[in-house]
Amino acid sequence: MLVSGNEILQKAHKEGYGVGAFNFVNFEMLHAIFMAADEAKSPIIIQASEGAIKYLGIDMVVGMAQIMARRYAHIPVALHLDHGTSFESCQRAIDSGFTSVMIDASHHPFAENLELTSKVVAYAHSKGVSVEAELGRLMGIEDNISVDEKDAVLINPDEAEEFVAKSKVDFLAPAIGTSHGAFKFKGEPKLDFARLQEVKARTNIPLVLHGASAIPEYVRESFLSTGGDLKGSKGVPFAFLQEAVKGGINKVNTDTDLRIAFMAQVRKVANDDPTQFDLRKFFTPAMEAMKHVISERMRVLGSAGKI
Numbered sequence: 001m002l003v004s005g006n007e008i009l010q011k012a013h014k015e016g017y018g019v020g021a022f023n024f025v026n027f028e029m030l031h032a033i034f035m036a037a038d039e040a041k042s043p044i045i046i047q048a049s050e051g052a053i054k055y056l057g058i059d060m061v062v063g064m065a066q067i068m069a070r071r072y073a074h075i076p077v078a079l080h081l082d083h084g085t086s087f088e089s090c091q092r093a094i095d096s097g098f099t100s101v102m103i104d105a106s107h108h109p110f111a112e113n114l115e116l117t118s119k120v121v122a123y124a125h126s127k128g129v130s131v132e133a134e135l136g137r138l139m140g141i142e143d144n145i146s147v148d149e150k151d152a153v154l155i156n157p158d159e160a161e162e163f164v165a166k167s168k169v170d171f172l173a174p175a176i177g178t179s180h181g182a183f184k185f186k187g188e189p190k191l192d193f194a195r196l197q198e199v200k201a202r203t204n205i206p207l208v209l210h211g212a213s214a215i216p217e218y219v220r221e222s223f224l225s226t227g228g229d230l231k232g233s234k235g236v237p238f239a240f241l242q243e244a245v246k247g248g249i250n251k252v253n254t255d256t257d258l259r260i261a262f263m264a265q266v267r268k269v270a271n272d273d274p275t276q277f278d279l280r281k282f283f284t285p286a287m288e289a290m291k292h293v294i295s296e297r298m299r300v301l302g303s304a305g306k307i
Helices: 005-015 027-040 050-056 058-071 087-096 110-126 147-153 157-167 193-203 217-225 238-246 256-272 279-301
Strands: 019-023 044-049 077-084 100-103 130-135 171-174 207-209 249-254
Touching: 005 019, 005 044, 005 077, 005 130, 005 171, 005 249, 019 027, 019 077, 019 279, 027 044, 027 058, 027 256, 027 279, 044 050, 050 058, 050 077, 058 077, 058 087, 077 087, 087 100, 087 110, 100 110, 110 130, 110 157, 130 157, 157 171, 157 193, 171 193, 193 207, 193 238, 217 256, 238 249, 238 279, 249 256, 249 279, 256 279
Parallel strands: 019 044, 019 249, 044 077, 077 100, 100 130, 130 171, 171 207, 207 249
Antiparallel strands: none
C-alpha cells in the first residue's frame, strides 16, 4: 500500500540519504520507476504534476499508483502531488488518494505563502497526508549575479526557520541555485551549499531539491545521436547531488532525465526501422533506458539498499 511521504523522508532525514522523487505521465514511466526500485532495493516517491493529472485523469493516476504499489508490496512508496498551485488542487489530490502533496506558493510574498501552506497543512494532516512547500525562487545562479540579487532569489534561512515553525510543514524545498528543465545554467553549475546547511540546521526537517536533473553524458549522447537537440544544456553533476545530500537534502526531484532517456530510445527505434509501428517495440527499450537512469540515481543519492 501507499505510505505517506513523511514516513519515507523522516527515515532518510535521520540516516542522511536522499530519496528520488520521480515524475510520471504514463504507464511506461511508472513501470520503469518501480522496476528500478525493485532492482536497487530502494524506497521511492512517485510524482504527478497538475499537468500529468490533466493528461491522465486523477483516477487513473491514483489507480495506476495503487496497482503498482500492490504489485511491488515490499517497496515503500508515496504518491506525491508535484507543484500544487492552490488549496483546492491539494485538497482534491488528498481526497483522491495521494499520500503527499506540495503546495507551491513560493511566487507569493512570504506572509501569503505561509498562510496558504498552513491551510493545506491543517487539512492534509487531518487526513494523514504529508506536505511539502517551497521558499525562494527557482532560478540558476549566474556568474554575474550580485549579492543583493542572490539574496532576493535564494532562500533566506531566517525566513525558513520561521516558516517551518509556524506552518508545521513536513518538508521544505529551499531555492539554492537550481532551476527546472534541461536548460539550467549559464556557465558552470553553482549551488549555495553553505546556505543549504544553514537552512537544515535551522529547520531540522527533510529538505527537497527541485531542478535536480543531471543529464548524464551517456543520456545526452544517446539523445543527440538520434537527432535530438539539447541546445548545450547542463544538468546538476552527480557530485553536486551528493554534496546536496550531505548538506541535508532528502528528496531529489527527477523528471527531465527520464524524458530525455525515453525519447532517445523512441527516436532510435524510429530511425533504425522506419517500417516499425508496434508501440511495444518503441516503449520496451525506452523503459529499460529509464530504469537504468533511475537505478543509477538511487545509488548516487544513497537510497539503494535501504529496504
